[in-house]
Amino acid sequence: MGKDAIVSFKGIKDINAEIALTGSKSESNRALIISALSDNLVKVNNLSDAVDTVTLNNILNTISGHTEGGDYITVDVGHAGTAMRFLTAYLSIAKGLFHLTGSGRMKERPIKLLVEALQKLGAAISYAEQEGYPPLNINDNFKQITRNIKIQGNISSQYLSALLMIAPALPQGLSLEIEGELTSRPYLEMTLSMLEEAGIKHNWAGNTIHIDHQSFKECNLTVEPDWSAASYWYSIAALADQASITLPNLKEESLQGDSEISEIMIPFGVRTSYIPNGIALKSGTSVAIKEVLNLKDCPDLAQTIIVCAAAKGLNLSFTGLETLKIKETNRVLALQQELAKIGVLLIEGNEVYTLDCENLNFPQKVKFQTYDDHRMAMAFAPLSLFIDEVEMEDYQVVEKSYPDFWKDLEKAGFTVREV
Numbered sequence: 001m002g003k004d005a006i007v008s009f010k011g012i013k014d015i016n017a018e019i020a021l022t023g024s025k026s027e028s029n030r031a032l033i034i035s036a037l038s039d040n041l042v043k044v045n046n047l048s049d050a051v052d053t054v055t056l057n058n059i060l061n062t063i064s065g066h067t068e069g070g071d072y073i074t075v076d077v078g079h080a081g082t083a084m085r086f087l088t089a090y091l092s093i094a095k096g097l098f099h100l101t102g103s104g105r106m107k108e109r110p111i112k113l114l115v116e117a118l119q120k121l122g123a124a125i126s127y128a129e130q131e132g133y134p135p136l137n138i139n140d141n142f143k144q145i146t147r148n149i150k151i152q153g154n155i156s157s158q159y160l161s162a163l164l165m166i167a168p169a170l171p172q173g174l175s176l177e178i179e180g181e182l183t184s185r186p187y188l189e190m191t192l193s194m195l196e197e198a199g200i201k202h203n204w205a206g207n208t209i210h211i212d213h214q215s216f217k218e219c220n221l222t223v224e225p226d227w228s229a230a231s232y233w234y235s236i237a238a239l240a241d242q243a244s245i246t247l248p249n250l251k252e253e254s255l256q257g258d259s260e261i262s263e264i265m266i267p268f269g270v271r272t273s274y275i276p277n278g279i280a281l282k283s284g285t286s287v288a289i290k291e292v293l294n295l296k297d298c299p300d301l302a303q304t305i306i307v308c309a310a311a312k313g314l315n316l317s318f319t320g321l322e323t324l325k326i327k328e329t330n331r332v333l334a335l336q337q338e339l340a341k342i343g344v345l346l347i348e349g350n351e352v353y354t355l356d357c358e359n360l361n362f363p364q365k366v367k368f369q370t371y372d373d374h375r376m377a378m379a380f381a382p383l384s385l386f387i388d389e390v391e392m393e394d395y396q397v398v399e400k401s402y403p404d405f406w407k408d409l410e411k412a413g414f415t416v417r418e419v
Contacts, residue, residue: 004367004419005395005406007384013241017412020248021230023048023223024256025401026187029056029082030194031221033090033165036060038216042198045222050401052080059087063096070097072137077102079328079372079400081109082158084134088114089162091138092123093169099128101135105372108133109326114159117149121170147172150179153207156323157184161191167211168200177208183323186257186297193255197221225249227258228300229402230279234261235308235382236412237281238268245412248278260298264305268312289316292352296320299327303379306335310344310355311383317354328400329371338380341366342387367391374400381405384414391419 028048033056035042047053059075075091075098077083084102088111091098101107112132115125124139147170151159160176167174182188192202192209199217203210230247237243250259252274262272262279269286272279295302295318302321309316324331332353336346343359366387368380374397384390395418398405406416 002394002396005392006415006417006419007381007390007392007395007409008388008415008417009384009413010415011413013385015236015240015243015245015412018246018248019233019408019411021225021250022050022402022404023053024226025050025053025082025228026190026226026256027194027221027223028053029086030161030165030191031223032056032060033086034194034198034216034221036064036090037165037169038198041216041218043220045220047223048226048401049403051078051399051403052082052401055080056083056086059083063094063098072097072099074099074101077106079103079106081106081328084109084111085114085156085158085162086165088125088136088138089118089166092118092125093142093166095140097140098138099135100138101128103372105328106134111136113151113155114162117151117159117163120149121145121147121174144171148175148177150177152180153178153182154180154322155183156326157182157187160188164188164191164202164209164211165195168195168214168216171213173210173212173214175208175210179207181296182207183296183320184257184299186260190255190257194221224251224254224256226402227254227256227261229405231258231261231301231304232378232382232402232405233281234265234268234270235304235379236385237270237283238265238286238308239311239382239385240283243281243283245281246275246278247281250279257298258301261301261304264293264298264301268308286312286314289314292317292319294318294320299323300375303331303335303375306346306353306355307339307379307383310339310342310346310357310360311386313357313360315355315357317352319352321353322351328373329376331373331375334369334371334373334376338368338376341368342383362386365389365391367393369393370395370397372397374398374402378402378405381409
């Protein structure tokens, strides 16, 4: 367990800041796999400094010189869920024997659908411990049996992205049929757009995506700053009395589905202006939100939006949260437990989740648990605008995606003091 920190904000809640965000973790991790598959024909600029990306980059660099035969190499992704999914596919077609493992929580996160899809393609993967979960033993005798794979679309878009990225390297290519509802479609579109930039063509007809065997072209992939990280600044702007926050280099036409935060936060009183070097956020007046907010396409924004709505006393309803239950923690349960500390209920009913803010209150001091989940820490930190002292358990957990989060808060006038 890491150290705790006290987060506070003294004085007038008027925030003026320019915050340079790290590169997108989602884009960075895809770019690294694409680069590895291309034998480094594809170069990557502006990589994220998030721990997940650093971990994946180090792993790929370590195994790049490995040849077939010999003993199993242990590949430990720690808490990096994206790395686990992407490497499961990548290592299945790589030369060498690999024992792919991770943290205790990672061993509780299901991976069966992806493993079964890869096995049907011809991958030699077995479970080292519990069936359906990491760790995995991956052998290098991949022999493609078929190009036709079906996989559910409502479990994890990372399964689909993992398969699509290795598709051009498969002798027969890949024909991927998505069964049922597709969750997090923007992340799939991001993967395909980045592959296309690297010279890989695809055809998406109905619920099936075809990618033929083909070669990558030499190119540079430049990673945009992280819109997921930007979401915490939208929350701060919504909760401050006044805010003017500039976030350089974010694009209006972004590959990242989490750019939807700019539209979602309009009723919360936050306006986004696209300026020559990025975006500018201005706080304003909230308006009533009557419709149910569907976060299916941007689940990584859910904690930010739900906590912000709770702090503003908005009894909103949400759908599209089911995948949150298999993330770094069960994020729905974690939200319910931590929101209760400010008197707010998050009530689940037939996959619709509704806030009850009738008993909302802000104690002088609250300790929030983070559950080894970076997004819990960053979603709840803005409540220090209302609570004199927010004690954040294991505050350095933010290194997973946004290592400079606490430093950036201090730039904006917050005080962060390690306990």
